[in-house]
Amino acid sequence: EVDRLSDLEKLKVLGHGNGGTVYQVRHKRTSAIYALKVVNGDCDTTVRRQIFREIEILRRTDSPFIVRCHGIFEKPSENFSILMEYMDGGTLDTLLKSHGTLSELSLSNIARQVLDGLNYLHSQKIVHRDIKPANLLVNQKMEVKIADFGVSKIMCRSLEPCDSYVGTCAYMSPERFDPDTYGSNYNGYAADIWSLGLTILELYVGHFPLLSAGQRPDWATLMCAICFGGPPSLPESASEEFKSFIECCLQKDSSERWTVSQLLSHPFIAKNQGSEN
Numbered sequence: 001e002v003d004r005l006s007d008l009e010k011l012k013v014l015g016h017g018n019g020g021t022v023y024q025v026r027h028k029r030t031s032a033i034y035a036l037k038v039v040n041g042d043c044d045t046t047v048r049r050q051i052f053r054e055i056e057i058l059r060r061t062d063s064p065f066i067v068r069c070h071g072i073f074e075k076p077s078e079n080f081s082i083l084m085e086y087m088d089g090g091t092l093d094t095l096l097k098s099h100g101t102l103s104e105l106s107l108s109n110i111a112r113q114v115l116d117g118l119n120y121l122h123s124q125k126i127v128h129r130d131i132k133p134a135n136l137l138v139n140q141k142m143e144v145k146i147a148d149f150g151v152s153k154i155m156c157r158s159l160e161p162c163d164s165y166v167g168t169c170a171y172m173s174p175e176r177f178d179p180d181t182y183g184s185n186y187n188g189y190a191a192d193i194w195s196l197g198l199t200i201l202e203l204y205v206g207h208f209p210l211l212s213a214g215q216r217p218d219w220a221t222l223m224c225a226i227c228f229g230g231p232p233s234l235p236e237s238a239s240e241e242f243k244s245f246i247e248c249c250l251q252k253d254s255s256e257r258w259t260v261s262q263l264l265s266h267p268f269i270a271k272n273q274g275s276e277n
């Protein structure tokens, strides 16, 4: 495939992220289009650690529901580049902003694909820990793929100090703030389900579901909303199946939350299996 960075031509900037820039690039010989994430080599150690983690996970994953990595290029002491498949629809976060809220049928298809991706990751003992609209990429075919493994965790490793506060705190599950109350049998995997529930709910209602309009999303407000408030739910107008699905994802006690395989056979997912939208 692509052997050298010089085989690629930069077309445009797709976005800026943690310590780096993502470009749309074209392979000169084949004209194939890719996304190239370039991270500065002189970034701080936290960013560096995240990049290595992302690279390690992208190297070992192989699933149609996870963004594919086509190569890693390193210029020692300069920068790292990660060549990925190009997703022409951008993230679900930008899709929400440009197209508005999504229908139940679209969300059933999106949720199924994210669950398929999580099923794969969890079977590889990987917890994503940062599932949110901005980390889910889409293309024109409405294929949805999980991206951004900077704070993910490979479960066989021992827990690092302060480890539970990585990720975007808004989508973090109650047991990650308070394992004594909400985490009997806490194993980490259930946290991804909570974040998926919040993500799907947000794409339906159009705003982050745990805060009211104008409320400042600071750490203390979020922690109070997540740990002391009731779990957010869908408006009355949503179908019973959809309401039930969200309720199963947003059980505050992690041991009562449904697992990936249970959710894959939930009627909200199973009834649209295979239908196009």
Ligand code: ADP
Pocket: 014, 015, 016, 017, 018, 020, 021, 022, 035, 037, 067, 084, 085, 086, 087, 088, 090, 091, 134, 137, 147, 148
């Ligand atoms: P962050 O570190 O902020 O999570 P990234 O550095 O991974 O984000 O990506 C920054 C932006 O680049 C994303 O928000 C998205 O718009 C775009 N992007 C990232 N990867 C791809 C891809 N494979 N295909 C298309 N666009 C992408």
